[in-house]
Amino acid sequence: xxxxxxxxxxxxxxxxxxxxxxxxxxxxxxxxxxxxxxxxxxxxxxxxxxxxxxxxxxxxxxxxxxxxxxxxxxxxxxxxxxxxxxxxxxxxxxxxxxxxxxxxxxxxxx
Amino acid sequence: xxxxxxxxxxxxxxxxxxxxxxxxxxxxxxxxxxxxxxxxxxxxxxxxxxxxxxxxxxxxxxxxxxxxxxxxxxxxxxxxxxxxxxxxxxxxxxxxxxxxxxxxxxxxxxxxxxxxxxxxxxxxxxxxxxxxxxxxxxxxxxxxxxxxxxxxxxxxxxxxxxxxxxxxxxxxxxxxxxxxxxxxxxxxxxxxxxxxxxxxxxxxxxxxxxxxxxxxxxxxxxxxxxxxxxxxxxxxxxxxxxxxxxxxxxxxxxxxxxxxxxxxxxxxxxxxxxxxxxxxxxxxxxxxxxxxxxxxxxxxxxxxxxxxxxxxxxxxxxxxxxxxxxxxxxxxxxx
Numbered sequence: 164x165x166x167x168x169x170x171x172x173x174x175x176x177x178x179x180x181x182x183x184x185x186x187x188x189x190x191x192x193x194x195x196x197x198x199x200x201x202x203x204x205x206x207x208x209x210x211x212x213x214x215x216x217x218x219x220x221x222x223x224x225x226x227x228x229x230x231x232x233x234x235x236x237x238x239x240x241x242x243x244x245x246x247x248x249x250x251x252x253x254x255x256x257x258x259x260x261x262x263x264x265x266x267x268x269x270x271x272x273x
Numbered sequence: 274x275x276x277x278x279x280x281x282x283x284x285x286x287x288x289x290x291x292x293x294x295x296x297x298x299x300x301x302x303x304x305x306x307x308x309x310x311x312x313x314x315x316x317x318x319x320x321x322x323x324x325x326x327x328x329x330x331x332x333x334x335x336x337x338x339x340x341x342x343x344x345x346x347x348x349x350x351x352x353x354x355x356x357x358x359x360x361x362x363x364x365x366x367x368x369x370x371x372x373x374x375x376x377x378x379x380x381x382x383x384x385x386x387x388x389x390x391x392x393x394x395x396x397x398x399x400x401x402x403x404x405x406x407x408x409x410x411x412x413x414x415x416x417x418x419x420x421x422x423x424x425x426x427x428x429x430x431x432x433x434x435x436x437x438x439x440x441x442x443x444x445x446x447x448x449x450x451x452x453x454x455x456x457x458x459x460x461x462x463x464x465x466x467x468x469x470x471x472x473x474x475x476x477x478x479x480x481x482x483x484x485x486x487x488x489x490x491x492x493x494x495x496x497x498x499x500x501x502x503x504x505x506x507x508x509x510x511x512x513x514x515x516x517x518x519x520x521x522x523x524x525x526x527x528x529x530x531x532x533x534x535x536x537x538x539x540x541x542x543x544x545x546x547x548x549x550x551x552x553x554x555x556x557x558x559x560x561x562x563x564x565x566x567x568x569x570x571x572x573x574x575x576x577x578x579x580x581x582x583x584x585x586x587x588x589x590x591x592x593x594x595x596x597x598x599x600x601x602x603x604x605x606x607x608x
Contacts, residue, residue: 204485233474236481236489238431 173223206235213242214249300534302598309539313592315548315561318585321360322369322552323388324348324566325378330403332515333426333439335473337567337597339514340373347377352557353384355580359553360391363585369396369550371563374403382415389419396422402443405450417457422467425451430493434475451500460502470505477525479532479603480507509533511600513567530596536603545601547592553579561592568595 180187198208209231216224232242306313326347329340348356360368368388375381375397389395397416404413416423427447429435435444451468455461460468470490474480487505494500510516512530520526547562551572557579560566570593571577572586 200485204489205482206485206489230478233476233478234481236429236486238429238434240431240433 168222170226173227176223204235206232206237209235210237210241210245214245217246218249218253302594302596302602305534305537305599305602306542306594309542311539311542313542313545313548313594313598315586315588315590315592317588318363318549318551319365320367320369320546320550321356321363321365321392322371322550322563323356323384324552324554324563325370325372325375325381325384326555327373328377329373329400330377330406331374331400331440331443333400334519335438335475335510335516337511337513337516337564338373339518339567341515344373346373346555348380348384348555348557350380350383352555352579353380353387355557355578356553357384357387357391359579359582360388365392365585367394367396368392369398371398373555374400376403376406376409376412382412385412385415385419385421389421394422395419396424398424399426399450400439400443401425401427401447401450402439405446405453413453413457417459417466420466422469423454423459424469424471425454426473427451427470427490428472428475430490438473438475448498448500451494451502452498455499455501460500462501467503468501470502472505472507473510477520477523477529479536480509483507509600509603511564511567511597513564513597530599533599533603534596537599538602538604541602541604545598547601551586559586562601564597564600565593565595568597570595 177187177191180191198205198212203211209228212224213228213232216228229242232245300308324338327338327340327344328342328347329336329344330342332341368391370381370384370388372378376399378384385395385397403409425447426439427435428438429444432444435447436442451460454468457466458464459466472480472486472490480486483506486507490505491502494502512520512526512533517526520529547565550562552560552563552566554560554566559572559577559579559582560570561572565571572593573590574593
């Protein structure tokens with residue numbers, strides 16, 4: 164395999180339903196419902212998705228939700244801020260575990 | 274994960290999806306119509322669109338006409354006479370004045386004064402910066418006096434995206450122009466003066482939902498600048514002229530064309546503007562729409578001068594199409 168990620172694979176996502184069509188249908192229906200306009204707008208939901216895409220570092224999702232954010236009317240400044248939110252939470256999640264390190268260290272140290 | 278939303282779109286129009294591995298493999302627009310047993314024919318023509326010339330103070334990167342400061346094509350007085358005679362003979366419901374920047378045609382006030390009495394709605398398309406260049410206060414007063422509907426280009430509610438599409442400083446000038454129009458009563462509730470905004474995407478992507486965009490623009494413009502407007506229309510960019518050049522240079526052309534073809538919505542065909550509009554170019558020739566004008570495709574495929582027309586275009590006449598027509602049939606369409 165020359166590369167794990169190919170942009171064209173994103174277009175084949177529906178093929179995942181070939182082996183388990185019922186579960187795929189349920190997932191895609193759920194997914195469509197999640198992203199429909201609710202108390203949050205489609206634009207806001209796309210920004211959240213973009214931030215999560217960066218947190219989980221999914222190249223398919225980053226590609227898709229960059230386009231979705233632009234198509235829903237967000238601008239690059241807003242999109243960058245959304246990514247910083249993900250980064251802050253992700254970085255903060257690491258850093259706050261420093262308290263655990265300190266607890267262990269303090270227990271072991273004189 | 275975008276495929277999920279693509280799937281949900283495909284679900285609503287299951288037979289619309291085209292093989293878009295590359296645009297050359299996608300169906301020509303005429304074949305897309307045939308597949309759905311559709312014909313694109315003229316309905317009753319209710320709008321006369323007048324393109325006053327390609328001269329513009331801006332050189333927007335999405336302009337399908339490649340209008341700009343170096344374009345010398347301008348509607349001359351003899352052509353204006355012929356257009357006015359035609360409008361007087363046919364009596365269209367709407368007269369839609371566009372350009373380039375129509376403000377820069379030296380005969381624009383004459384055209385407006387003669388056209389205004391000939392239809393119930395006079396529409397004037399403005400890029401806002403030409404109207405707000407300090408030389409067109411009289412024109413603004415004239416438009417107000419005739420209660421012309423102003424249709425203003427306003428792609429985004431932030432300077433970075435607006436200026437990247439339309440030129441440096443255009444966002445600030447546009448905000449200032451909208452405030453001046455509001456001061457005249459345009460866009461303010463109860464004034465009867467209609468101010469409509471047109472938002473085109475600032476890149477190689479499709480427009481956002483018109484309803485959601487209008488809601489957001491209305492809130493942000495009011496909160497930040499106390500600006501009101503009547504309606505907002507969001508339209509896809511047409512892959513012609515300068516926009517097509519940019520698509521090619523940025524390596525987005527095939528992807529964009531595939532995207533338009535992939536969003537073909539057969540339900541939109543009945544309402545496309547070319548069915549009820551005739552567009553006259555700066556030199557007096559007729560086209561089914563402004564995009565065919567940009568592509569040089571004459572009305573019904575025949576070169577006819579406005580002075581030779583004896584009435585409105587005949588109902589049932591086939592409309593000349595090309596692949597850029599996918600722009601007006603993508604998603605909810607371009608009416």
